[in-house]
Amino acid sequence: MIEPVIEIIGFTKIYESLTAVDRLNLNIEEGDVFGLIGPNGAGKTTTFRFLATLLLPTRGIARIAGYDVVRQVRDVRRSMGYMPDSFGVYYGMRVWEFLDFFAASYGISRYRRRRIIDDLLELLDLGHRRNDAVQALSRGMTQRLCLAKTLVHDPPVLILDEPASGLDPRARIEIKELIRELRSMGKTILISSHILHELADICTHVGFIEGGKLLAAGDLQRILEEIRSHQILEIRVIGAERREMERALGDNADVTDIRCDNGVWVVDFTGDDEAQAQLLASLLERGITVQEFHQRRVNLEEAFIKITRGEVT
Amino acid sequence: MRLRPLRQSPTLAALRRAPGFLVALLHPRNIPTAVGAIRMTLRVLRESARRVWAMGRAVAENPIVTKELGEIFQTRRAVILFALFLGLLGLTIYAAWPRGDLLLSNIDVVARRLVTVVGTTLLALICLLAPAFSAVAITGEKERRCFESLVTSGLSSKGILLGKLIASLVFLVMLIITATPMLSLCLLLGGVSPGELLGMFLLLLEAALGFTVLGLTASCIFERNNAAIGASYIIALPLMAVLLTMAWQGGLFSPGISMELLLVSVVITFFILSIFSRTTVRPRESRPSEEETAWSQRQTGLVLDRDLIPDRWIAPPRRKDLLPDGANPVLSKEIHSELIGQGTLMLRLIIQIGLALAVVPFTLLYFIGAPAWFFSYIAIFALLIAPTFTCGMFTGEHENRTFSLMATTLLRPRQIVMGKFLTGARLVLLLLGILIAPTLPALAYAHLSFIRGFTLGEFILCLVICLLWALALVALGLMWSLISRRTTTALVATYLTGGAILAGPLLIHAVVMSFPALPDAWAGVALPLSPLSHLFAIAPGEMSEVLFPAEGMTVSGGGGGLLFLSGALIATALALGAMTLGHDWVWRRWRGLGEA
Numbered sequence: 001m002i003e004p005v006i007e008i009i010g011f012t013k014i015y016e017s018l019t020a021v022d023r024l025n026l027n028i029e030e031g032d033v034f035g036l037i038g039p040n041g042a043g044k045t046t047t048f049r050f051l052a053t054l055l056l057p058t059r060g061i062a063r064i065a066g067y068d069v070v071r072q073v074r075d076v077r078r079s080m081g082y083m084p085d086s087f088g089v090y091y092g093m094r095v096w097e098f099l100d101f102f103a104a105s106y107g108i109s110r111y112r113r114r115r116i117i118d119d120l121l122e123l124l125d126l127g128h129r130r131n132d133a134v135q136a137l138s139r140g141m142t143q144r145l146c147l148a149k150t151l152v153h154d155p156p157v158l159i160l161d162e163p164a165s166g167l168d169p170r171a172r173i174e175i176k177e178l179i180r181e182l183r184s185m186g187k188t189i190l191i192s193s194h195i196l197h198e199l200a201d202i203c204t205h206v207g208f209i210e211g212g213k214l215l216a217a218g219d220l221q222r223i224l225e226e227i228r229s230h231q232i233l234e235i236r237v238i239g240a241e242r243r244e245m246e247r248a249l250g251d252n253a254d255v256t257d258i259r260c261d262n263g264v265w266v267v268d269f270t271g272d273d274e275a276q277a278q279l280l281a282s283l284l285e286r287g288i289t290v291q292e293f294h295q296r297r298v299n300l301e302e303a304f305i306k307i308t309r310g311e312v313t
Numbered sequence: 314m315r316l317r318p319l320r321q322s323p324t325l326a327a328l329r330r331a332p333g334f335l336v337a338l339l340h341p342r343n344i345p346t347a348v349g350a351i352r353m354t355l356r357v358l359r360e361s362a363r364r365v366w367a368m369g370r371a372v373a374e375n376p377i378v379t380k381e382l383g384e385i386f387q388t389r390r391a392v393i394l395f396a397l398f399l400g401l402l403g404l405t406i407y408a409a410w411p412r413g414d415l416l417l418s419n420i421d422v423v424a425r426r427l428v429t430v431v432g433t434t435l436l437a438l439i440c441l442l443a444p445a446f447s448a449v450a451i452t453g454e455k456e457r458r459c460f461e462s463l464v465t466s467g468l469s470s471k472g473i474l475l476g477k478l479i480a481s482l483v484f485l486v487m488l489i490i491t492a493t494p495m496l497s498l499c500l501l502l503g504g505v506s507p508g509e510l511l512g513m514f515l516l517l518l519e520a521a522l523g524f525t526v527l528g529l530t531a532s533c534i535f536e537r538n539n540a541a542i543g544a545s546y547i548i549a550l551p552l553m554a555v556l557l558t559m560a561w562q563g564g565l566f567s568p569g570i571s572m573e574l575l576l577v578s579v580v581i582t583f584f585i586l587s588i589f590s591r592t593t594v595r596p597r598e599s600r601p602s603e604e605e606t607a608w609s610q611r612q613t614g615l616v617l618d619r620d621l622i623p624d625r626w627i628a629p630p631r632r633k634d635l636l637p638d639g640a641n642p643v644l645s646k647e648i649h650s651e652l653i654g655q656g657t658l659m660l661r662l663i664i665q666i667g668l669a670l671a672v673v674p675f676t677l678l679y680f681i682g683a684p685a686w687f688f689s690y691i692a693i694f695a696l697l698i699a700p701t702f703t704c705g706m707f708t709g710e711h712e713n714r715t716f717s718l719m720a721t722t723l724l725r726p727r728q729i730v731m732g733k734f735l736t737g738a739r740l741v742l743l744l745l746g747i748l749i750a751p752t753l754p755a756l757a758y759a760h761l762s763f764i765r766g767f768t769l770g771e772f773i774l775c776l777v778i779c780l781l782w783a784l785a786l787v788a789l790g791l792m793w794s795l796i797s798r799r800t801t802t803a804l805v806a807t808y809l810t811g812g813a814i815l816a817g818p819l820l821i822h823a824v825v826m827s828f829p830a831l832p833d834a835w836a837g838v839a840l841p842l843s844p845l846s847h848l849f850a851i852a853p854g855e856m857s858e859v860l861f862p863a864e865g866m867t868v869s870g871g872g873g874g875l876l877f878l879s880g881a882l883i884a885t886a887l888a889l890g891a892m893t894l895g896h897d898w899v900w901r902r903w904r905g906l907g908e909a
Contacts, residue, residue: 052721074723082721088714092650100635104642105722110635117635149718 003066005030005157005188006051011060013046013212020046022212024060028205030156033179033189035203035220037196037304043212044192045085048161051190052082064157078106081150085161085192089134089142095121096130099148106153120148124178140171147178158182160191164198176202200300208307216307223303232302233267233276235283236292248286252279264292377468377476378483385446385484398438398488402495405434409828424502426827431499432513433560435492439521440553441812443485444545445805447528450477452541453801456712474586478529485521489514516570519578520556524549526582542804543701547666550697550812561823626743643724643732647706648739667694671748676755684756684767685852688775691745692844695783696811698744703737703790704803712800726896730791734889737787745783749776771851774874778851781881782844786811788888795892795899818843847877 004027011024021043028034036044049055051062053073062069065079090098096117103113121127124144129137137145143163150158163179164172172195179202182189193199199206200220207217216223237245245265249258254271269276280293372378385391409427454460463473496513499505528545535541629648636645671690678686710716719729756772790807797803818839825836840846851874 049717052717054717054720077721077723080721082717084714084717086714087718090646090650090715091713093646094631097632097649101642101646102718102722104636104640105719105724107723110638113635146718 004028005032006034006062006064006190008047008051008062009060011047011050011062012058013043013050013055014058019212021050024209024212024214026207026214026217028188028190030188031183031186032205033183033191033203035199035206036190036192036209037199037206037300038192038209042209044209045161046212047209048082048084048159048190048192051159052080052084053077054082078153079155080157080159081153081155083146083150083158083160083163085165087146089137089145091133091135093134094131095126095134095137095145098134098145099152102149103152108153116152116154120151123151123181124148125174138171140167140174143167143171143175144178147175151182156186156188158187158189158191160189162192162194164193164195172198196300196304206300208304220300224300231269231271231276232296233265233269233279234292234294234296235265235267235290236263237265237283238289238291240288244286245288248283248288249279252282254279266296371472372475372479375468375472375476375479377463377473378480381450381477381480382483385480391484394442395488395491399491399495401438402431402434402492405824406431406495406498408831409824420502423828424499424505427502428496428499428505428509428513429561430824430827431496432517433557435489435496435513435517436520436560437553437557439485439489439517440524440549440556441809442488443481443521443524444528444531444542444549445801446481446484447477447525448532448541448545449538449801450481450529451532452535452538453532455536456538471586474529474533477532478525478582478586481525481529482521485525486518489517489521512570515572515575519574522582523578524553526578526585527552530585539701539705539800539804542801543697546804546808547697550693550808627740641728641732643729644735645732647733647736650736667698667744667748668751670694672751676752683853684772684775685849687752687756688779688848688852689845691748691779692782692815692848694748695741695745695779695786696808696815699737699741699783699786700790700793700804700807700811702740703733703787704794704797704807705800706733706737706791707794708797708800708803709794711798720900727893730889730892730896734787734791737791738784741783741787742780745780767853771874774878775848775852778844778847778874778877778881781878781885785881785885785888788885788892792888792892795896815843815845819845841873841877841880844877844881847874850874 006026006028008024008026011021012019013021024043024047026034036047038044046055050057051064051069053069053076056070064076067075067079069076090101093101099117099120100113103116108116118127121130124147126141126144126148129141134142134145147160147163150160160179164175167175176198179189179191183202191199191203203220205218206220206223208215240248242260245260246258249255249265249267252271252275254269254275255267256270257268259266269279271279276295280290283290283293406427409430451460454463464470468476493514496510500507500510527549528541531541531545531548535544631649632645636642671687671694676687678684705712710719786807789811790803793803793806793810794800797806818841821839822836825831825833
């Protein structure tokens with residue numbers, strides 16, 4: 001069995017009367033890009049801060065690269081790069097000084113530091129801003145600089161908490177491309193974001209968290225397949241009356257929910273492809289003119305809504 | 314209804330024409346005029362009452378007042394402050410309360426002395442607390458990024474400032490009110506009239522108002538909490554020293570002086586409120602461009618030039634290459650940090666004011682044969698500047714949201730603590746050096762020519778006492794910064810503890826010596842803790858026997874000075890050791906609670 005690079009067992013964090021995270025278990029294997037998805041206050045940042053050695057758990061343990069995050073703090077920090085969701089920069093420093101400070105803080109020799117800073121500035125496309133003051137950088141560039149700082153000691157594990165939050169579309173695309181690049185370099189990445197379709201593009205695995213509980217986790221494609229068993233059909237008809245349409249759809253045993261949005265009937269359907277064909281045939285038999293009949297593609301956003309609603313486990 | 318100007322009033326014109334006011338009222342022909350005059354007076358009174366009522370309602374309904382009071386009174390800090398305040402006051406009254414034969418003889422003098430002691434203690438506490446509340450009133454909003462929302466709300470600029478002023482004042486007024494029952498006890502002894510007590514209350518209220526306005530002014534001028542607090546205390550502490558000396562002499566607590574000061578303080582308050590409500594309370598650019606900053610700094614002369622000495626020592630030139638292997642990254646980061654490198658108004662202001670005071674009045678004191686005052690000034694100057702540069706070193710990492718970045722590196726607590734301590738120590742010693750250096754040749758000349766009985770060894774000892782006192786203050790400021798969540802808390806705590814160490818022992822001595830009921834042995838117990846008592850014990854100086862008693866020292870002169878040096882060194886080393894060992898514990902505390 002492959003040893004997971006990130007392993008969380010029964011992590012619970014309680015703040016006085018509030019349970020931020022409740023018995024969370026999670027395994028992430030080497031090379032995975034794991035997206036942790038959940039609404040605000042779900043417990044994502046608490047989990048990330050626990051893994052980043054910044055938070056002590058109420059209960060539970062976690063290991064990163066085999067090191068205990070509570071007891072082997074220095075080994076964990078050496079193996080992991082953490083980018084917080086909200087961070088500042090040291091005013092008065094220039095871009096290269098900022099990276100030099102963090103590289104020196106990880107005990108990297110001056111000879112290696114010089115090369116690392118050059119490489120990172122090139123990788124993050126910050127070479128032209130090398131001598132600029134960090135406070136003069138745009139939000140997107142500051143995010144990239146923080147990502148560069150996270151990579152400065154070449155850790156095998158990256159923990160990125162909302163790396164694209166507050167960025168414009170162009171900067172978000174750049175960050176997404178960077179994460180793809182890091183994935184191709186073999187890094188294991190744990191990432192959270194509110195922009196779900198972006199996660200769908202870069203993640204191999206996802207986990208859904210809400211109210212401090214992990215609702216579902218696993219391979220992204222497998223989860224989407226599961227969701228697909230609860231299909232959504234979109235039907236546009238010409239001239240049919242509302243009552244007639246409701247009767248026609250309601251008579252079908254696979255239809256679980258019907259609603260009409262701007263002339264398009266949206267149907268929750270549990271049947272397979274053959275059952276879909278039968279539904280279409282039954283509509284035509286009743287003399288309803290069907291202009292459009294198709295299955296909506298299930299994406300991560302719908303999966304998120306369905307899972308957090310408790311429709312899928 | 315709009316009132317007619319008084320000079321155009323027909324009633325008044327008729328009265329002027331009348332042979333005499335009373336005659337005019339009594340004469341049947343003038344009855345309508347008299348009725349008119351009475352009606353006009355009633356109208357004026359009604360209008361005035363309406364305006365006062367409207368103003369009162371505006372203040373009572375000011376959302377700033379509600380918000381601020383909620384913030385102040387719903388925290389543990391308020392309870393602790395009340396408990397400390399009342400505890401200290403109660404202890405003072407208990408210690409100074411006449412006992413035995415004193416209750417029968419000379420009671421008037423003892424009662425008056427008691428009122429003076431209690432009044433001075435209250436005054437000191439009010440003066441110390443007032444800037445702490447108001448200095449962060451506006452800068453706090455800026456740092457929380459709520460300032461623009463506040464200014465663009467329906468509240469007027471004057472309403473915002475007035476709300477902040479009242480909210481800061483209410484807490485202090487409540488402190489004064491809670492002290493009333495204890496203070497009333499003094500009336501039982503006799504010898505003090507209720508009028509005198511009323512005068513004292515009025516003076517305390519004026520002090521609260523004056524020092525609150527001072528803090529608010531600094532808050533309007535500066536952009537950051539620590540700059541506003543530092544500037545407030547730099548002005549407030551010397552002012553407080555003057556006020557306390559006057560109060561101690563007993564000349565301040567009289568109804569006459571209080572009434573005169575009331576008018577002055579109210580006028581100054583309205584003047585300042587009207588100035589700043591027009592100019593300062595407006596949304597600004599969150600951060601001016603570098604060119605704009607450089608221009609304004611050059612215009613005001615408040616800029617550090619990295620290429621020139623002594624600025625070069627304070628703000629070292631930018632690094633051109635990577636850090637050498639084995640160097641402490643925190644030390645380098647702190648030395649080149651914005652506070653030191655940007656040539657802040659604060660830093661230059663401190664240097665300018667400090668130099669002006671050191672070179673002129675205190676060197677003169679040295680020349681007239683009182684060098685102890687010169688060294689005392691250096692010790693006080695160290696107390697004023699050390700917290701400004703050290704109290705934000707740990708809390709700043711939280712406030713600037715850089716804590717997570719640094720905390721997840723492989724930096725060891727020893728590197729972090731020493732990096733920050735050495736930066737603070739370097740800066741404070743440099744500033745003290747700048748303060749002392751211009752006067753050294755003159756001092757040496759005076760020392761050789763005029764001053765007898767003050768050896769070179771003692772001169773150096775006094776200098777080293779001041780420098781080690783400064784180092785201990787740097788460690789103290791860092792400790793408060795490590796255990797506090799906010800820079801403002803750390804600043805106020807450092808000023809209070811540093812001030813207590815500096816002046817507390819002398820005040821205790823003065824209080825004990827003022828009351829024959831207290832055992833004399835208590836007087837000198839705490840004296841060795843204060844550098845001031847050692848400086849006055851070693852160096853010659855025209856000193857008050859009550860305030861600076863050399864004879865109260867258990868070990869006097871050079872021996873006591875050396876003991877103080879050892880104590881300061883040990884205290885600094887212990888503080889650094891405790892910070893290094895406790896650093897992770899404190900972080901774990903934060904880790905347990907989440908980042909501030």
